[in-house]
Amino acid sequence: MKVTNIEGDERFDVMRSELYTPVVGDILDALGYRRQFLPPGIRAIREGMRVVGRAMTVLLTDVTGPQPRPFGRLTEALDQLEAGEVYLAQNATMPSAAWGEILTATARQRGAVGAVVDGYHRDTPKVLEQDFPVFSLGAYAQDSAVRSSVVDFRCRIRIGDVEIESGDIVFGDVDGVLIIPSAVEDEVIERALTKARTENVVRDAIERGMSSTEAFRVYGVL
Template sequence: MDEKLREKFMGVSVATLATALFKHGLRNQVIQGVHPLKRKGRNMVGPAFTLRYIPAREDRNQLVEFRKPDHPQRVAVETCPAGHVLVMDSRKDARAASAGDILITRMMVRGVAGVVTDGGFRDAAVIGELDIPAYHTRPSSPTNLTLHEALDLNMPIGCGDVAVFPGDIVVGDDDCVIVVPQGIAGEIADEAAEMTVYEDFVVERVKDGVPIIGLYPCTRDEHADAFKAWRAEQGR
């Protein structure tokens, strides 16, 4: 991923990105029901690398499966590129874990930028303390083999009711996660960065007691002029 683009996404909120995408007609890009295990105070940013689970069937999913070197979950952990985000389609089913702390620690050591599932993680408290952003719906202790079969790697998936294609830019903050289509990522990043500058100005004005009508959104020349002057002073 271009590091200048990554830096732009690091400086904008998911809420601002959602608005920028809405301006482009995209209404359903926030992954639903997914939250950070623990707030990190920084964004998770990276291209999507995907893993798809299907419902487990007893004749195919016993503990012996984990001994196989080509098990898709294990392969995902070892092949998700550094700087990417592993996004898992767990069918919005947190009754069995999508992964646990050992696998996610391995991804952290390998330089993976983050991990997202619309299911749950086991060892959630431990994962929350790791220096890798992780998002799920809730803690889940049973092994994934009890209900999920890891099947496909790096193909289009659905995660939390959002279509995720390999290479889409995944951004998570201390609230939630959003998916930015790869083809418009640069444009969205630029727009969101500009929106963030104005929003920072608005917050200062509101704290000073200025009413939001005409200010947010800006519909009055007086606020446009004040923003221009503020921006010059701030060097932004």
């Protein structure tokens, strides 16, 4: 079945069941998209968490002290989340928690499938008990209300070296988080599935005694 014939949740189900970030990253490299992994410090808050969905991008900026509108447009952004989306935030520079218990509950209620923040999270036990994939720089309880503010969403953002548009695919697992630009998603997923399936064949051949040199010569993957 070709990826171009698979839409919506089914496409992401195939990614969840067969793909992993290393093989997708290899395909992005091969296509010339060599800066698609978010910074390596952004990790799942619990081992085994995976996320795949379309980005709803969110932009934060630094503030100092109490604000007339605490958190800026945060609640507006949360209330605009759609089913199957991933809340993806470019955080402000001042260290503070960009995600927590109530945001998790709101995102789940909206049908979102995960959150990835270029910053910290808090309320860790309360977030974990909701069984919702969250990727962050780590746990840090300092409040964001007097330190950062959401200024825009569904806009272009930049996290590390990665330029991200709302609607791009966010894919994260134990090895990190990457972004698949929507313009090339069909080709990336199709080629990644082929590579992943080939790697399964290569592993089987090696386990049956084939040398890695011969396996690479025959299959072209390692």
